Amino acid sequence: MKILHITESFGGGVTSAINSYILNSQQHEHYLLASVRKGDTTGEESQGLFKHRELVPRRLSSLARVKPYIDRVQPDVIHLHSTYAGALIRALPFIPAQKIVYTPHGFAFLRGDHPMMLKAYRAIESLLARRTAVIAGCGLDEQRIAGELIEPTHTLGLVNVCDELPEVPAVRSLTNKPVIGMVGRISRQKGHEYFRALAESCADVAHFKWIGGGDAQVMAEMVQAGIEVTGWRPRGEVIAHMKGLDLYFHTAAWDGFPISVLEAAKLDLPIALRSIGPFTTEGLTTLQSLEDASREINAFARGESEAQLRLHHNAHSIQQLHSKEHLHSSLDQLYSRFMPEQTANKLAIG
Incomplete structure (x- = not known):
């Protein structure tokens, strides 16, 4: 299957999470449409086993690039990452809801903002949940919260995992204290x-x-x-x-x-x-x-x-808990929901 990942916050932990999802579901073709958040680059932005990637400026006018890229890729799954991308892309009427997977990487209504703002964020998430096939929370807690916004059978938990770390010498602080x-x-x-x-x-x-x-x-x-x-x-x-x-x-x-x-x-x-x-x-x-x-x-x-x-x-x-085996199994469960019914049945029988 073709899976298109979209995020407006490519950088930091979101980059690491997306790259780990791809590394643990290599049986599919993965594409990326993203903007890089200024100041959050980690050196991983050029990594990842993508069939193709397209990086766009982090501004609203870049939304005009979404439909042409979707038309070109023709994805089976559109996997949205982060709350802003989740809100903006699900609000576009030409995006088929039955193809949308949404991973918040931290719901906006959990922030320490004014209570009225938090209520507004939650109301928006509840409304947009109707335009979502699956909310795949990054962890058990995010899945639990997702079950308050959408039918729990349309939720899944993706345990984040840590890939192999680079072999580097330790940098120690000049102190005798812990x-x-x-x-x-x-x-x-x-x-x-x-x-x-x-x-x-x-x-x-x-x-x-x-x-x-x-x-x-x-x-x-x-x-x-x-x-x-x-x-x-x-x-x-x-x-x-x-x-x-x-x-x-x-x-x-x-x-x-x-x-x-x-x-x-x-x-x-x-x-x-x-x-x-x-x-x-x-x-x-x-x-x-x-x-x-x-x-x-x-x-x-x-x-x-x-x-x-x-x-x-x-x-x-x-x-x-956060093992590659658990993540691989969860990603299989997630993306298999979007396979053509006959293919899914054959896989189940096999």
Whole structure:
């Protein structure tokens, strides 16, 4: 089958997720129509086993490129990634709803915005769900939420996985303290204020490092707070910085299931997690308040065995569930729904 992936946020974790979907469903032809989000490039944008890719500017006028590209490719499945692409493309009347798969990579109504805005986002998602064949959440929690918007039988969970990491030497910070790190865009979504407050409260026992970039002023404020900020780096350098961490702490306020957490697990780093749906749904140990997080960091820095066990257990649990075998099976289930009925029946019988 021909599968067309469309996203307006090609960069960062979305790039990694799409590339992993393709790598684990190579029996199909994959195409890409995307715009790259400025500042989010990771060096992976030119990778991926696409039959063809077309990158367009990140502006509304690029919507005019959608129909000609669909007419040229004639896809069997149109797989939309991210909330903006999901909204814009499903709103186009010439896109056949029966071909649409939507993976939000973090629903917009989970953001920390004004309650009225969140209600509006949810109402839009509920309305557009009628123009969707399957909502394929990136993780169990996103699938659960999707089941509130659409008939649960039209949902599926795609566990994110981590592909092989580049072989790079560790980049270590110039400190004798344990190094606590986070990867991502410096933004409200990734919880940069939570991370900063934690860094300030635990400055005596740990060194804090943010691997990623964002607004220049906010980056400067984080540096002033004593946080080491790398700015945006190619993926190989990101992994090198992660290898130099003693603990990975994912502080996002809302998320899908982040690729960076999977990378930390693959590196066998102990992992601390803020209490959000993707992590609690999988039964992982999470931390909600800054006070709880500060206590855990202090216990880890002191080398307390119970804290070490909790944080290493997170990494091991993630490795077990987020396997290539699980993703491959889920993608088979997803895309087989769009096969011609006779072909699907033959496959079922075989």
